[in-house]
Amino acid sequence: MLSEEFIDCTLLFTDIVTFTNICALCTPYDVVTLLNDLYLRFDRLVGLHDAYKVETIGDAYMIVGGVPNHCENHAERV
Ligand SMILES: Nc1nc2c(ncn2[C@@H]2O[C@H](COP(=O)(O)OP(=O)(O)OP(=O)(O)O)[C@@H](O)[C@H]2O)c(=O)[nH]1
Numbered sequence: 001m002l003s004e005e006f007i008d009c010t011l012l013f014t015d016i017v018t019f020t021n022i023c024a025l026c027t028p029y030d031v032v033t034l035l036n037d038l039y040l041r042f043d044r045l046v047g048l049h050d051a052y053k054v055e056t057i058g059d060a061y062m063i064v065g066g067v068p069n070h071c072e073n074h075a076e077r078v
């Protein structure tokens, strides 16, 4: 992807409250299943609303609207 400046877009970072404590009570398999189930749902919604998934960082999921395709209703999409 070519680099480009976007001055009008919407960013969303999600966060699971007390993720560290939840992990301490679960097996590694449970943690992976939890994140996989949640992020698959987010992926589906991102596709449905034509937003753009940037990345997941531990318990955070980063979404942007209005990138890479400019649009007026990026906040609404996110
Ligand atoms: N793999 C990976 N995990 C990360 C990363 N950053 C955070 N985490 C995970 O996220 C946890 C910390 O998330 P936070 O949201 O800061 O803390 P929390 O325990 O969820 O507490 P609150 O969100 O403040 O309620 C860590 O225990 C890691 O498991 C990262 O860069 N890579």
Ligand SMILES: [Mg+2]
Residues within 6 Å of the ligand: 015, 016, 017, 018, 019, 020, 059
């Ligand atoms: Mg958290």
